[in-house]
Amino acid sequence: MSDKVALITGITGQDGAYLAKFLLEKGYKVFGVYRRVSSPNFWRLQTLGIYEKVHLISGDMTDMASLLEALTVAQPSEVYNLAAQSFVGASFEKPLMTADVDGIGTTRLLEAIRILDPKIKFYQASSSEIYGNAKSNELPINEETPKRPASPYAAAKLYSYNVVRIYRESYGLYAANGILFNHESPLRGLEFVTRKVTNAVAKISLGLVQELNMGNLEARRDWGYAPEYVEAMWLILQHSEAEDFVIATGVSHSVQDFVEAAFNVMKLDWKTFVKTNTRFFRPLDVNHLIGDTSKAKRILGWQAQTDTQSLVRLMVEADHRCWQRYLQGQTFPWDAPNYPSETMISRKGLMA
DSSP, X not given: OOSOEEEEETTTXXXXXXXXXXXXXXXXXXXXXXXXXXXXXXXXXXHTTOTTTSEEEEOOXXXXXXXXXXXXXXXXXXXXXXXXXXXXXXXXHSHHHHIXXXXXXXXXXXXXXXXXXXXXXXXXXXXXXXXXXXXXXXXXXXTTSOOOOOSHHHHHHHHHHHHHHHHHHHHOOEEXXXXXXXXXXXXSOTTSHHHHHHHHHXXXXXXXXXXXXXXXXXXXXXXXXXXXXXXXXXXXXXXXXXXXXXXXOSOOEEHHHHHHHHHHHTTXXXXXXXXXXXXXXXXXXXXXXXXXXHHIIXXXXXXXXXXXXXHHHXXXXXXXXXXXXXXXXXXXXXXXXXOOOHHHHHHHOSXX
């Protein structure tokens, strides 16, 4: 078996696609577990030009048999568990499904590894949401900061965080958590506030819509660039020992700061177009997340390179290009009324 074989769950998501591309460039053979749905969701892999280069396996984090089969087929040396119901807001609407996929699903995968091949290195995509509302004297957040989850999503992720530690200490598995703070890109889903903002700004600038409805503008987040964060995932599994690491930029901005920066890219006054709508407020929100990455920098040699202003600009410009092409009849943005078939996505492409 090659020592460069990776299995990625959640390969069709933002992080899964970027990680697959990164590992392919490192010479890995890459397998990916994806959940079979009625409408194909491979556009990110196609956008990055790697759809034909990865080996896709249908599976589900709620189905132990499919996870055992994926491991048997791939025979990986590294497993990256990125599969999740990853939208905090949706976890309040679907708390049981979120707990099953994001929490128990990790246990199923770890148990499958323990049974089949305990030498496999395992990476768990943890989240800054597990810290909840850290006290002011606890900021910036590091690996030892007390954890107070404030959503079903965060609670499920904390369960996974702890079960990874338990399997590491109980069975000697190489199992590590990457506690990633918010990380964005043009491949981010439209349900996330960053893409919601940049996509709306692009459409407003082209006269396609007239306003943007937002929830809590005061919440502060530590936003980084997703392609840089997948490198951190890989570095975590290259370390001599399995450890947990906070991955962040160390700088936070409010949602309002992000909104203002996005409208500034198109030279628009955000106050003219943004409306606050209480239906977008969460039942319980996290006020401030900012990470301390000193451990990652010291041990892994990793630190973020892209600042928030640059991140906002590249996302707005990518969405603007996409909608310009749509207006010219050249392509279909992912929230257009006529979502393209897999064949049409492959033929036309979504982004440059």
